[in-house]
Amino acid sequence: MPTAPNDVTQDGERDRLQQERDFYRSLLELGARDSLEPFLEEALALSASMSGAKRGYIELQEDQRPEGPPRFWMAHGCYDEEVEEIRATFSRGVIAEALATGQTIVTESALRDPRFGSRNSVRRNRSEAVLCAPIGASPTLGVVYLQDRHQPGPFSEEDRKRLEIFARYLATFAERLLTLHRQREAADATQPFRGRLRAEGVIGRSASLARVLEQVSLVAPLDVNVLLTGPSGTGKTQLARVIHDNSPRASHPFLELNCAALPETLVESELFGVLPGAHSTASRKVEGKVAAAEGGTLFLDEVGDLPLTSQAKLLQLLQSREYYPLGGTRPQRADVRILAATNVDLRAAVARKTFREDLLYRLEVLPVRLPSLAERPEDLLELAEYFCASACEQHHLPRLRLSPGALRAVEAAEWPGNVRELAHKVQAAVIRASGEGVARIERRHLFPEAKGEGARGPEPLTFQEATRRFQEQLLLKTLEDTAWNITEAASKLELSRSHIYNLIAAFGLERRKP
Numbered sequence: 356m357p358t359a360p361n362d363v364t365q366d367g368e369r370d371r372l373q374q375e376r377d378f379y380r381s382l383l384e385l386g387a388r389d390s391l392e393p394f395l396e397e398a399l400a401l402s403a404s405m406s407g408a409k410r411g412y413i414e415l416q417e418d419q420r421p422e423g424p425p426r427f428w429m430a431h432g433c434y435d436e437e438v439e440e441i442r443a444t445f446s447r448g449v450i451a452e453a454l455a456t457g458q459t460i461v462t463e464s465a466l467r468d469p470r471f472g473s474r475n476s477v478r479r480n481r482s483e484a485v486l487c488a489p490i491g492a493s494p495t496l497g498v499v500y501l502q503d504r505h506q507p508g509p510f511s512e513e514d515r516k517r518l519e520i521f522a523r524y525l526a527t528f529a530e531r532l533l534t535l536h537r538q539r540e541a542a543d544a545t546q547p548f549r550g551r552l553r554a555e556g557v558i559g560r561s562a563s564l565a566r567v568l569e570q571v572s573l574v575a576p577l578d579v580n581v582l583l584t585g586p587s588g589t590g591k592t593q594l595a596r597v598i599h600d601n602s603p604r605a606s607h608p609f610l611e612l613n614c615a616a617l618p619e620t621l622v623e624s625e626l627f628g629v630l631p632g633a634h635s636t637a638s639r640k641v642e643g644k645v646a647a648a649e650g651g652t653l654f655l656d657e658v659g660d661l662p663l664t665s666q667a668k669l670l671q672l673l674q675s676r677e678y679y680p681l682g683g684t685r686p687q688r689a690d691v692r693i694l695a696a697t698n699v700d701l702r703a704a705v706a707r708k709t710f711r712e713d714l715l716y717r718l719e720v721l722p723v724r725l726p727s728l729a730e731r732p733e734d735l736l737e738l739a740e741y742f743c744a745s746a747c748e749q750h751h752l753p754r755l756r757l758s759p760g761a762l763r764a765v766e767a768a769e770w771p772g773n774v775r776e777l778a779h780k781v782q783a784a785v786i787r788a789s790g791e792g793v794a795r796i797e798r799r800h801l802f803p804e805a806k807g808e809g810a811r812g813p814e815p816l817t818f819q820e821a822t823r824r825f826q827e828q829l830l831l832k833t834l835e836d837t838a839w840n841i842t843e844a845a846s847k848l849e850l851s852r853s854h855i856y857n858l859i860a861a862f863g864l865e866r867r868k869p
């Protein structure tokens with residue numbers, strides 16, 4: 356039966372109302388964000404889906420310095436590795452104009468627009484339809500920049516009005532988040548020492564970590580031995596590397612020897628090398644780690660497991676800077692800095708006579724103690740988010756996020772294996788969640804072994820959450836089945852295309868790389 360014109364109008368109105376409802380719901384979720392990265396990502400996806408834009412870019416200028424590079428930015432509609440390139444080619448001319456004037460820029464074709472057509476970035480990027488709205492007015496906090504529509508043609512007047520209203524909301528949210536960010540940065544106790552050190556991979560902002568970085572900044576430039584102590588998995592090896600990287604020896608080798616991983620008979624040949632004829636199987640010269648680290652740093656992990664005979668030889672090396680390779684009769688000179696680490700109490704080992712006291716004094720000229728995670732709970736969430744992002748990058752997965760429930764579970768759990776255990780748990784959760792095709796890591800992905808309620812128990816599913824997950828999985832499957840053809844997916848699911856875009860943004864779905 357043909358549809359009556361009235362029905363068509365009613366359908367259109369219903370669709371419009373539904374879209375509006377979806378939009379305000381997404382806006383509410385956006386307003387509840389408390390960190391900048393997910394906020395920018397969702398804000399941009401929403402702006403793009405609202406206007407049917409293929410690509411987009413959003414930036415916030417923290418200090419209102421339009422001439423400097425933006426502190427926070429995000430691109431949409433491209434893979435991670437394309438972002439840098441795209442960011443460089445997005446029209447700086449259009450963005451700069453919107454930032455400087457506080458006015459929305461809309462053009463059918465930036466390429467043919469006399470205001471922008473001569474700009475290199477516009478020509479390189481062959482920018483056609485562009486819509487760029489400032490976020491906030493006096494001061495302008497940033498811009499949302501949209502380019503190229505899924506449908507041919509320019510952005511409409513309606514698109515412009517909607518983006519301007521949206522940018523007004525964004526300004527309020529962004530201001531709150533920038534203030535929060537500034538407060539957090541001010542609360543970062545490690546900040547004063549990070550300026551003096553190259554320690555980018557060392558995550559955390561607690562006062563205990565700051566003390567460690569302070570000590571490291573003092574010992575790194577000096578040519579003294581350092582003993583790193585602290586429980587297993589707290590970052591001793593990582594810190595040894597930081598000491599080396601920040602020392603005058605940084606351009607020379609950094610070598611590591613795990614004293615516990617080798618049988619007693621091999622430790623010395625690994626350390627000092629072997630000359631031909633040293634024993635029945637030594638037919639050629641084997642270089643030891645001390646020689647290989649010449650001019651650089653040798654890190655002895657689990658030094659407490661070094662056999663007593665090797666301890667005597669190490670002591671000789673530390674005292675005289677000389678050593679004998681196995682089978683050698685002439686001493687070799689060595690220019691090597693020794694860093695050592697232990698997670699056992701070496702004083703107790705001295706008392707048991709399994710570790711030489713004179714060696715301990717030589718090694719711990721400057722001891723640095725790494726705190727356990729329990730001593731710095733304020734670093735937990737940042738570490739978890741960092742390991743989540745690096746696992747996604749390492750496994751070439753779309754960017755997953757830890758749900759609020761998962762983050763609460765991280766805080767509530769105990770981490771006897773410290774940072775290493777946390778890193779492994781988060782990595783496993785990333786793999787489980789991506790295997791299920793969901794975009795958020797839940798508590799059950801982190802602690803699948805836990806049964807029942809409690810800190811590590813699986814999250815009880817509300818009807819609403821179960822429905823949300825079902826929708827997310829169904830949408831993702833349909834998108835994959837249709838090779839992300841939005842029109843086809845919309846027709847299969849009997850939804851409007853804009854509804855599909857809204858859902859993609861709301862669930863944070865991203866197309867997997869082929």
Ligand SMILES: Nc1ncnc2c1ncn2[C@@H]1O[C@H](COP(=O)(O)OP(=O)(O)OP(=O)(O)O)[C@@H](O)[C@H]1O
Nearest residue numbers: 556557558586587588589590591592593698774775
């Ligand atoms: N503050 C940190 N920021 C980021 N990663 C960290 C941090 N601390 C530790 N890690 C990571 O945790 C893992 C374990 O750290 P590391 O091997 O340095 O610990 P360790 O104290 O030497 O352990 P062990 O005593 O077992 O030798 C490594 O992958 C390391 O990169």
